[in-house]
Amino acid sequence: MVDLDTSLKSLLGQRTATLLAEGLELHVVGDLLAHLPRRYHERGELTDLADLVVGDTVTVQARVEKAERRPMRGSRGSMLRVTVTDGTHPLALTFFNQSWRERDLRPGTTALFAGKVDEYRGRRQLTNPEVQLLEPEVDSDVTGPLFANALVPIYPAAAKVPSWTLARCVRLVLDSLGSLEDPLPEDLRRRHRLATLAEAYRLVHQPTDRGQVASGRRRLTWDEALVLQVALARRRREVEALATTARNARPDGLLTAFDAALPFPLTAGQREVGATIAGEIGRPVPMHRLLQGEVGSGKTVVALRAMLIVVDAGGQAVLLAPTETLAAQHCRSLREMLGDLARDGELGADERATRVTLVTGSMGARARREALAVIAEGSAGLIVGTHALLHDEVVFADLGLIVVDEQHRFGVEQRDALRARGRRPPHLLVMTATPIPRTVAMTVFGDLEISELTELPRGRSPVATFVVPAAMRSWADRMWGRIRDEVATGRQAYVVCPRIGGDGADDDTDAMADEAQGRAGRPAATVTDVLPQLVDGELAGLRVECLHGRLPAAQREATMNRFAQGQIDVLVATTVVEVGVNVPNATVMVVLDADRFGVSQLHQLRGRVGRGTAPGWCLLHTASDQATPAWDRLGAVAATNDGAELARLDLAQRHEGDVLGAAQSGGRRSLKLLALLRDEKLIREARVEATRLVDADPELERHPALRRLLDAALDDASAAFLEKG
Numbered sequence: 001m002v003d004l005d006t007s008l009k010s011l012l013g014q015r016t017a018t019l020l021a022e023g024l025e026l027h028v029v030g031d032l033l034a035h036l037p038r039r040y041h042e043r044g045e046l047t048d049l050a051d052l053v054v055g056d057t058v059t060v061q062a063r064v065e066k067a068e069r070r071p072m073r074g075s076r077g078s079m080l081r082v083t084v085t086d087g088t089h090p091l092a093l094t095f096f097n098q099s100w101r102e103r104d105l106r107p108g109t110t111a112l113f114a115g116k117v118d119e120y121r122g123r124r125q126l127t128n129p130e131v132q133l134l135e136p137e138v139d140s141d142v143t144g145p146l147f148a149n150a151l152v153p154i155y156p157a158a159a160k161v162p163s164w165t166l167a168r169c170v171r172l173v174l175d176s177l178g179s180l181e182d183p184l185p186e187d188l189r190r191r192h193r194l195a196t197l198a199e200a201y202r203l204v205h206q207p208t209d210r211g212q213v214a215s216g217r218r219r220l221t222w223d224e225a226l227v228l229q230v231a232l233a234r235r236r237r238e239v240e241a242l243a244t245t246a247r248n249a250r251p252d253g254l255l256t257a258f259d260a261a262l263p264f265p266l267t268a269g270q271r272e273v274g275a276t277i278a279g280e281i282g283r284p285v286p287m288h289r290l291l292q293g294e295v296g297s298g299k300t301v302v303a304l305r306a307m308l309i310v311v312d313a314g315g316q317a318v319l320l321a322p323t324e325t326l327a328a329q330h331c332r333s334l335r336e337m338l339g340d341l342a343r344d345g346e347l348g349a350d351e352r353a354t355r356v357t358l359v360t361g362s363m364g365a366r367a368r369r370e371a372l373a374v375i376a377e378g379s380a381g382l383i384v385g386t387h388a389l390l391h392d393e394v395v396f397a398d399l400g401l402i403v404v405d406e407q408h409r410f411g412v413e414q415r416d417a418l419r420a421r422g423r424r425p426p427h428l429l430v431m432t433a434t435p436i437p438r439t440v441a442m443t444v445f446g447d448l449e450i451s452e453l454t455e456l457p458r459g460r461s462p463v464a465t466f467v468v469p470a471a472m473r474s475w476a477d478r479m480w481g482r483i484r485d486e487v488a489t490g491r492q493a494y495v496v497c498p499r500i501g502g503d504g505a506d507d508d509t510d511a512m513a514d515e516a517q518g519r520a521g522r523p524a525a526t527v528t529d530v531l532p533q534l535v536d537g538e539l540a541g542l543r544v545e546c547l548h549g550r551l552p553a554a555q556r557e558a559t560m561n562r563f564a565q566g567q568i569d570v571l572v573a574t575t576v577v578e579v580g581v582n583v584p585n586a587t588v589m590v591v592l593d594a595d596r597f598g599v600s601q602l603h604q605l606r607g608r609v610g611r612g613t614a615p616g617w618c619l620l621h622t623a624s625d626q627a628t629p630a631w632d633r634l635g636a637v638a639a640t641n642d643g644a645e646l647a648r649l650d651l652a653q654r655h656e657g658d659v660l661g662a663a664q665s666g667g668r669r670s671l672k673l674l675a676l677l678r679d680e681k682l683i684r685e686a687r688v689e690a691t692r693l694v695d696a697d698p699e700l701e702r703h704p705a706l707r708r709l710l711d712a713a714l715d716d717a718s719a720a721f722l723e724k725g
């Protein structure tokens with residue numbers, strides 16, 4: 001009985017099997033059937049030959065116009081020159097010592113030709129291409145014509161394995177295939193009107209029309225989506241099975257006092273998410289939740305309220321930031337928001353008060369020892385630090401909650417490491433302002449429950465964004481003029497540069513800026529160059545200082561502090577200001593060489609202004625020309641403030657791989673068809689089905705075929721994705 005594990009050798013013979021194995025790494029029936037056509041030619045519809053690119057390996061359908069044989073000078077062989085056409089454009093084919101082909105390639109004959117496009121005397125041609133005639137009557141195969149249908153599948157081919165050889169192998173395999181055990185349960189297939197696995201393979205390999213291709217592919221995409229979601233659902237379940245301490249607010253405790261003193265009403269979203277979180281940390285099962293929300297949507301308050309519940313219940317809560325600057329700022333703003341409630345141990349403090357303790361890698365040994373002591377002994381209820389905090393010797397008295405801020409690449413592995421920190425696994429809240437399309441979130445953070453804050457607190461002004469072309473000098477002048485005007489009315493500004501500059505590695509530079517630099521062939525603006533230019537030129541007389549990742553942490557913190565207190569007018573900085581920095585009095589941001597940043601990143605950056613009630617300005621300065629993709633990206637950022645829309649644009653423009661990171665490279669084998677943007681609906685449905693399946697049968701004992709597919713996916717390199725995130 002032929003099934004997916006049958007070796008190709010036993011079906012196709014040693015020679016062909018070796019070609020498939022060496023050329024395309026296809027070993028068993030399942031490999032071959034999963035090697036899907038890249039596209040389909042309408043039978044008789046000629047390929048547009050104008051598009052051929054020299055160096056590409058192509059398969060074209062074309063009609064023979066003329067063929068002439070000539071002897072080759074200086075040797076005994078012969079050369080056959082054939083001109084084929086798509087009706088408009090000609091293409092030359094040259095065959096050496098294949099004069100017998102002249103019989104087949106008569107004028108008017110249509111055939112498939114495959115080979116690598118080269119150039120001869122300025123004309124594109126194929127040399128010794130493989131040929132497959134399409135007329136059924138000349139197809140000598142005893143089992144009937146190879147391409148009986150109107151659609152001719154074109155496979156990703158290898159040099160020695162032309163597309164039609166693959167088609168022939170697939171046909172042999174399909175003809176002898178028994179019924180396959182289907183990984184998708186029958187009721188699921190019925191609910192979503194999906195073909196069986198065997199049907200799906202027939203539909204994609206031997207379709208009679210495009211509709212069949214689509215339903216075949218949809219079914220196979222479901223396999224991928226379901227396996228992924230089952231793996232994630234099982235992870236969620238594992239977390240559910242862990243036991244932890246339930247934390248509930250004391251009536252009339254810290255949370256109550258904090259809420260009573262809050263200077264603004266919570267938004268409906270903040271209240272709702274707050275209630276969800278309170279419910280979850282009030283259970284003896286670790287919370288495992290992602291909170292997504294635009295910059296300025298007020299995530300910190302939500303996090304702080306959750307942290308206060310834990311302190312109320314006698315535990316400790318940690319807030320982790322990606323950089324020391326942000327950690328220091330969080331510490332400041334938590335103390336500010338808490339006021340007297342953060343002054344435990346000080347004279348006249350509220351009796352319910354706790355203490356906010358900052359731990360960073362760069363603090364002095366003595367200060368650090370003291371901080372660690374109050375954490376270990378439990379009098380520090382709220383602890384703020386960088387992610388490094390969890391890698392060292394910090395001992396907690398009773399760690400109840402970990403909040404991870406602004407870390408959209410925070411992988412499953414790190415999350416697991418975090419959970420291992422407490423005596424019992426703490427509750428976990430991951431926050432991100434990077435707008436990730438929901439389906440990406442469901443995949444990358446598929447083991448987390450997701451909450452969103454969609455509305456901005458009232459009174460927040462929208463940021464007006466403009467693209468400023470470097471070529472227009474007067475525009476640039478007005479741009480610096482805008483900063484001077486705002487500073488004159490007591491406001492502050494940021495000037496963001498893609499690079500730090502000077503000597504040494506640019507640790508704030510991200511791949512995007514590097515890559516763009518290669519493309520533009522021109523170095524991007526650096527903090528170290530721009531600062532003196534502005535101080536001596538456009539911004540002379542203003543208090544201008546710089547901030548970047550190479551400054552000592554203490555200096556960075558001091559600078560940030562003074563900027564927050566209004567003692568600096570303009571901060572020239574790298575993307576260290578990208579996340580979380582909160583200075584409501586800052587109203588203008590100039591981004592130099594803005595084309596060096598990604599769409600989502602620019603959106604993040606401009607979230608730093610317009611955080612108060614005064615309108616914000618974001619000026620995107622660029623040397624790129626109008627009507628280039630770079631210009632269009634900036635135009636898109638200027639045109640909308642909708643982060644979700646920009647995230648989609650980002651994802652559509654970049655490879656999904658950039659977004660998924662390791663997920664993509666590792667998961668390529670198992671995620672062949674699934675596209676996160678296009679297949680949103682399908683991914684949602686698969687998540688629902690996966691949850692249902694795993695709830696009813698966690699080990700998938702009743703679904704052995706699905707279980708095998710899952711195990712294979714987990715064994716695969718994609719395991720790297722699920723483990724590392």
Ligand code: ADP
Pocket residue numbers: 264265266267270293294295296297298299300301433457458580582584611
């Ligand atoms: P983000 O989601 O970007 O982390 P923050 O938590 O830093 O946002 O909040 C941005 C600003 O909005 C802070 O100054 C915060 O005090 C303020 N804020 C938060 N919630 C509200 C609210 N409901 N009403 C008014 N201002 C709020």
Ligand code: MG
Pocket residue numbers: 299300405580
């Ligand atoms: Mg924040």
